[in-house]
Amino acid sequence: MKNNFNSLIFEKRRKALIGNLPENSTVILPNKSISIRSNDVEYRFRPDSDFYYLTGFEEPNSVCVLKKEKRSFTYILFVEPKDREKETWTGKRAGKEGAKQIFKAHESYSFSEFKSKLKSFLLDAEHVYFPIGQNKDLELKITDIINELKKNNRTGIKSPKFISDPRDLIHRMRLIKDAYEIECLKFAARIAKDAHIMAMACSKPKMYEYEIEAIIEYRFRTLGAGGVAYPSIVGSGKNSTILHYTRNNRIIQKNDLILIDAGCEYNYYASDLTRTFPANKKFNPEQKAIYEIVLEAQLKAIKQIKPGKKFIDSYNRAVYILVKGLKDLGLLKGSVEKIIKKGEYKNFFMHKLSHWLGLDVHDAGPYTDEAGKSIKLLPGMVMTVEPGIYIPDLPDIPKRFRGIGIRIEDDVLVTKTGNKILTAGTPKTIDEIEAFN
Structure with missing residues (x-):
């Protein structure tokens, strides 16, 4: 998949957001700033997802302003200006001209001018939208200006009547993926699939977990991913029962299960894939029994994913199967x-x-509707399906089951007629895993 910037994609989203706003509205969306890793070493920058969704702009120290008036709207970007010396250290900037030419802003200014121009954006705006609680400095500045304007209402100066958070509207938009987003998610899923297959092929006893982590993340990058979507989990033995285990520093033993939960980003769109398999290439009877329960739960949960079904339906189906399976093994007592x-x-x-x-x-994106009920699935939604069973090392549990952790996860797109598993092709059944290894 070619990574070509298409300004029309982001313009369409801005227009959709503006179309949901009342007249005389101003939206202010700040991007993230650089974060320090240690001393003067910076983390690699990743833009705020909502900001990027509407602009496609990837540089720090930037702000998007959208103004809706009676018959028009204005898109304004504040960015870091071109600076030859600074660009020598940190790379090329779009600058004010690039903000207009490439990213199609109607107006562009230097980031340093934002606070001085903020008052003019709030003046005569009846509705003001900004992400409340995200940027305390910006929030304080906006409220100070609004309070100042209110004090001058008697002089004829209008002040905003309504202050709202735009993220609810933006997140509802983000819930339904457009064609470009679906292609990015498909590509990220394919990369994850290939990386997991390589990791499964290379895994063996006496390796460190971090060696497998290195293999999978190497494959991510060589296939074009921007990096990991989250810290990779490689849990062997009892570590497979730790949900967010990321130390990845244990030596894998012969009879261990290995749980790999790792995904990548492509154009900032994530994949999220989990497979669990035996280090010695063969499931023992207890591992096999638990694995079959989890696999059945996942397969039947995925069948619940189709337009008109509720988000919670797949969870309810999976839980029933997990509980029945654990009860049949004697790990749970009583009726299902x-x-x-x-x-x-x-x-x-x-x-x-x-x-x-x-x-x-x-x-x-929301999981419930305004009445608090589970949201209905629609084409274009993308979700994970990841049942698991994690058996703790406790004395009241039969010893043969202790320390078994199994999770199976795929990425699923809701289509017009049902669903499509984006991570399909990654070995998943017991026969596939044992034959593959």
Whole structure:
């Protein structure tokens, strides 16, 4: 997939947002600033996802302003100006001209001018939108100006009547992926699939977990990913029962299961893929029994993903299968319905089944409607499906099951007629895994 910037994609999104706003509205969206890793060493910069979604602009110290008036709207970008000396150190900047020519801003200014011009954007704006709680300095500046304008209302100066957070509107837009986003997500998923296959092929006892981490992240980069979408998890043995285990520093033993949860970013769009497999190439009876339960739960949960179904439906289906399987193995006692009602299964499956996937690995977007009910699935939504069973090392659990952790995760696109598994082709059944190894 070619990484060509298309300003029309972002222009369409800005127009869609503006179309949902009342007249005399001003939206102020700041980008992130550089973060310090240690001393004077900076983290690699990644733009704020909402800011990038509407602008496509990737540089720090930038602000997007959208003004909607009666018959028009204005798109304004504040950016760092061209500076030959600074660009020698940190790379080329678009500058004010690039903001207009490349990113199609109607107006552009230096980032240093933003605070001095902020008052003019708030003047005569009836509705003001900015991400509340995200940037305290900006929030304080905006509220100070609004309070100042209100004091002068008697002189005829108008002040904003409504202050709102635009993220609810933006996140509802982000929930339904456009064609470009779907292509990026498909590409990120293909990279993740190939990287997981390489990692599975190379894994063996006596390796360190971090060696597998290195293999998978090497493959991400060689296939064109911008980097990881989140810290890679490579948990062997009892580490497979730790949900967000990232130390990855244990030596893998012969009879271990290896759980790899790793995804990459492509054009900032994430993949999120998990596979669990035996280090010695063959599942033992206990590992196989647990794996079959998790796999059945995942396959049947995915069948629930189609337009008109509720987000929660796949979770409910997966939980029923997990509970029944654990009960059949003697790890849970009582009726399936009672176990579910009391939440007793959460000792073994304590996380949710799914989350939205997009510009963020745990992507933006609501899970419930305005009535608090589970949202209905629509074409263009992308979600993970990741059931798991994690058996702790506790004395009341049969020893043969202790320390087994299994999770199976795929990325799924809701289509007009059902769903498409974007990470399909990564070995998943027991036969596929044992034959592959």
